[in-house]
Amino acid sequence: MVKILIGIVVCLWIYKLAKIIQNSKELNAFSKECLELAKKGSVISTQYKLGAEQYKKANRKITISKLIWFFIEVGSLVTLYFIFFRFA
Numbered sequence: 001m002v003k004i005l006i007g008i009v010v011c012l013w014i015y016k017l018a019k020i021i022q023n024s025k026e027l028n029a030f031s032k033e034c035l036e037l038a039k040k041g042s043v044i045s046t047q048y049k050l051g052a053e054q055y056k057k058a059n060r061k062i063t064i065s066k067l068i069w070f071f072i073e074v075g076s077l078v079t080l081y082f083i084f085f086r087f088a
Contacts, residue, residue: 002085013074020066027059 034052038045 006081009077013070016070020063020070024059024063027055027062031056031059 031052034048034055038049038052
């Protein structure tokens with residue numbers, strides 16, 4: 001029963017990590033689109049460029065924050081597993 005629960009938790013972790021990576025890639029693609037619009041030389045191109053840079057910085061912070069919390073979750077559950085099931 002514990003092995004099934006461990007398998008489910010590992011699958012959930014893989015899914016969460018895949019979603020974090022996918023969201024980061026999508027946000028980077030949006031930032032690149034803004035930079036492409038900025039290259040066209042229109043009046044608001046500077047706004048697009050500034051927006052893309054701010055979006056890229058925000059994306060980096062969000063992704064790092066999500067990854068930190070993901071690894072805290074994984075580490076704490078692995079620690080609990082070793083404390084209660086392996087060493088008990």
